[in-house]
Amino acid sequence: MTEKEFIPTSYTAMENEGVVTYSSPSNIALIKYWGKLEHQIPANPSISFTLNECSTTTSVQYKKLETPGKEFSFELLFEGRSKEDFKPKINTFLQRVEKYLPFLKDYHFVINTSNTFPHSSGIASSASGMSALALCFMEIERSFLKEMPPEYFNKKVSFLSRLGSGSACRSNQGPIMQWGESTAIEDSSNLYGVVYPYLIHENFKNYQDTILLVDKGEKQVSSTVGHELMHDHPYAKSRFEQAHSNLKRLKDIFASGDLDAFITIVESEALTLHAMMMTSNPYFILMKPNTLEIINRIWKFRSQSKTHVCFTLDAGANVHVLYPENEKETVFTFIKEGLAPFCQSGQYICDQVGQGAKKL
Structure with missing residues (x-):
């Protein structure tokens, strides 16, 4: 797939308000990616184990604005408390994905996120956090469309996650995820992670x-x-x-x-x-x-x-x-x-x- 295929042509119906919640895990790379090109493209392929317990739970409440804003309208809560120092990173993410989620300035969002692991523990919270947030936004978009194939949903979630944090594109599925073009993996892509498609021994x-x-x-x-x-x-x-x-x-x-x-x-x-x-x-x-x-x-x-x-x-x-x-x-x-x-x-x-x- 190409980037253009992730741009929606139109929405059939846009809800006035709602709430969606996802839990997404972190992952641990076995083949490491280190070095990236423009637009979060990896300099080399990687492969990872998706974890189970170390996860981020994110809830997104959304309410339609009377008039679409010039800026993104959102509040950010970490474990129920306002977290202003997280907002610049989220704002950058929204800027990167707006092209692919054109409804973002039509709504006010309340984003409430928490981790199952200590925030200062050094676990890759950006991977689980950006994956969980992308899942919530994609679930909102799915509600605006009549049909969305699961395969497309998963690829676009991974694609959007990558624009927030590279390794986040390997978190939405499991048990083994691969990211980055490789002659060894059929249908591998620099744009999103794929579920490892081959035999896995017991x-x-x-x-x-x-x-x-x-x-x-x-x-x-x-x-x-x-x-x-x-x-x-x-x-x-x-x-x-x-x-x-x-x-x-x-x-x-x-x-x-x-x-x-x-x-x-x-x-x-x-x-x-x-x-x-x-x-x-x-x-x-x-x-x-x-x-x-x-x-x-x-x-x-x-x-x-x-x-x-x-x-x-x-x-x-x-x-x-x-x-x-x-x-x-x-x-x-x-x-x-x-x-x-x-x-x-x-x-x-x-x-x-x-x-x-x-x-x-």
């Missing part, structure tokens, strides 16, 4: 993700800035080629159930992501000493226990500990006893692969 069903909260503080460098630094990065071309290659390899791994090969790809991707940060100009380090301690302890435990526990990292210090469901008891005991002491205030979040967003 080994990867209900995969576990325990998120270790190493540092809940604000990152010294935002992901937006980090992505921009890839434009003149000396290793950018090699990195983008590596991502394409790893995605092809992961396709075979998902089919065969080869957990050892899965570990190699996932951990290499995480370390490469941080290597790009450490070799950009300016360079920066987001890992903390406890991040490295946890990684070393995972490697040692995996060797001793013969389990298939591994780690991945987003652009931050926190560690996602991944492991198959049939090893949950053994690995989780290790996490509680061997890794939790290296978390801030001993905090961690238990999650697993999920199926995507839900209308509430």
Whole structure:
């Protein structure tokens, strides 16, 4: 599909008021995207596990204005309280998507959002938050049209989410989402994420993700800035080629159930992501000493226990500990006893692969 196909020609009927609520999860990338072009287009393809417990619930109340406004009319509440510092990001999002949702200036919106995880925990709240908001707006648009095929709805939700936060386009469905053009994935697109369409071995069903909260503080460098630094990065071309290659390899791994090969790809991707940060100009380090301690302890435990526990990292210090469901008891005991002491205030979040967003 092209961008033009997401522009509606007309609405059959526009309601005066209503309310819609969605819950959308965060996701954790296995193949990382780092670097983007104009209009939130990824410089390389990525693939992710959709999470289940770490989610954002967003409710949008809408009421038609007597006269369409020149600006967007909305209030923003976070967990029931006004959150003025969130409004500029939402306003930017509305500016980007207005072309595709031409009703936005016809209504006043009250947006009320909350997370199932602590806001300062370092979980990708922009992914779940922008996905949930896009779902609400798309549900409103669907009510203005006689028919909207589910496939079109899901693609446009992902397309709109991407314009708010790149990784958000991988949150509305599950269990595995892929984003970015790749010869390995049929119908892949830079414009939106797609549900991974090929065989997934039983080994990867209900995969576990325990998120270790190493540092809940604000990152010294935002992901937006980090992505921009890839434009003149000396290793950018090699990195983008590596991502394409790893995605092809992961396709075979998902089919065969080869957990050892899965570990190699996932951990290499995480370390490469941080290597790009450490070799950009300016360079920066987001890992903390406890991040490295946890990684070393995972490697040692995996060797001793013969389990298939591994780690991945987003652009931050926190560690996602991944492991198959049939090893949950053994690995989780290790996490509680061997890794939790290296978390801030001993905090961690238990999650697993999920199926995507839900209308509430």
